[in-house]
Amino acid sequence: MEHFSPISASIGGALIGLSAALLWLGNGRIAGISGIFGQLLPPARTVVWRLVFLASLVGGAFLAAVLFPALGNAPQLATPPAWFTGGAPIWIAASGLLTGLGTKIGNGCTSGHGICGLARLSVRSFTAVAIFFGVAMLVVMVTGIAR
Amino acid sequence: MSKDLNLRYLAVAAVSGLLFGVGLYVSQMVDPMKVLHFLDFTLIPSGKWDPSLAFVMAVGLVVMFVAVRFGKTQSRPLFDVQFHEPEFKKIDRPLVIGAALFGIGWGMSGICPGPAISLIAFWPQYLPIYLLALFAGSYGGSFVIPSGRDKRLAMAQ
Numbered sequence: 001m002e003h004f005s006p007i008s009a010s011i012g013g014a015l016i017g018l019s020a021a022l023l024w025l026g027n028g029r030i031a032g033i034s035g036i037f038g039q040l041l042p043p044a045r046t047v048v049w050r051l052v053f054l055a056s057l058v059g060g061a062f063l064a065a066v067l068f069p070a071l072g073n074a075p076q077l078a079t080p081p082a083w084f085t086g087g088a089p090i091w092i093a094a095s096g097l098l099t100g101l102g103t104k105i106g107n108g109c110t111s112g113h114g115i116c117g118l119a120r121l122s123v124r125s126f127t128a129v130a131i132f133f134g135v136a137m138l139v140v141m142v143t144g145i146a147r
Numbered sequence: 148m149s150k151d152l153n154l155r156y157l158a159v160a161a162v163s164g165l166l167f168g169v170g171l172y173v174s175q176m177v178d179p180m181k182v183l184h185f186l187d188f189t190l191i192p193s194g195k196w197d198p199s200l201a202f203v204m205a206v207g208l209v210v211m212f213v214a215v216r217f218g219k220t221q222s223r224p225l226f227d228v229q230f231h232e233p234e235f236k237k238i239d240r241p242l243v244i245g246a247a248l249f250g251i252g253w254g255m256s257g258i259c260p261g262p263a264i265s266l267i268a269f270w271p272q273y274l275p276i277y278l279l280a281l282f283a284g285s286y287g288g289s290f291v292i293p294s295g296r297d298k299r300l301a302m303a304q
Contacts, residue, residue: 012174026225075269111167124237146187
């Protein structure tokens with residue numbers, strides 16, 4: 001387990017939990033990223049806090065990278081598996097399209113269903129988490145993208 | 148004054164977003180390869196499997212669980228009149244199909260929406276393509292399935 005980093009993972013997880021806790025107890029909102037950006041269009045009154053949250057999300061990642069450069073290199077997108085001859089842009093676009101579509105019609109992603117939904121003991125979220133983790137693992141195994 | 152322009156309300160959104168972004172970087176969940184090294188169970192025999200993501204989820208979940216329990220003792224959040232808890236409880240077809248489609252997209256790249264937005268801070272190659280597709284998929288999805296509790300309930304009948 002050469003990449004395993006339980007301490008930084010736990011600290012990062014605690015920060016994400018605190019973020020979700022603050023948004024819930026402060027504003028009564030669920031820190032689900034797909035939901036926060038997915039409802040930018042059509043622009044409603046809630047667009048202001050959504051944009052503030054998303055801009056801060058980018059700012060937080062940027063700030064942390066400046067403060068703790070030793071934790072990681074500049075992340076790159078994964079290259080498509082060797083058998084795929086369509087080119088990286090097509091593969092990446094398909095991944096983004098499916099993620100956008102799936103999180104919209106399934107009402108949530110890793111944060112909304114994963115962290116917040118499970119913490120609320122939502123049966124819908126337990127179902128969604130089991131499905132998207134299971135399917136993602138299967139896709140990674142079948143495509144061999146991580147190897 | 149509308150809560151949407153209330154400074155304290157927006158400050159909560161800003162600090163929450165900031166904590167989330169710092170958390171994603173510190174845990175290195177912004178790195179798609181790290182996520183893929185968790186999702187790939189075929190790496191277990193060779194000892195290259197990376198269980199970090201499970202630690203991120205578990206600790207985040209515990210913190211949020213405590214917050215939700217505490218929230219139940221409060222009649223409302225600090226800066227809004229109500230907790231915006233999803234009222235729709237039924238496991239319907241869109242939930243299952245949507246989660247499956249998301250699983251495919253996630254497995255193809257190791258990117259889920261939070262890291263996708265956070266990656267703007269690093270602007271790796273092809274990220275703009277991913278983000279455009281993500282927004283297109285999300286916006287397109289709003290035509291596939293009507294949002295809103297009443298419409299969802301009607302569809303689930």
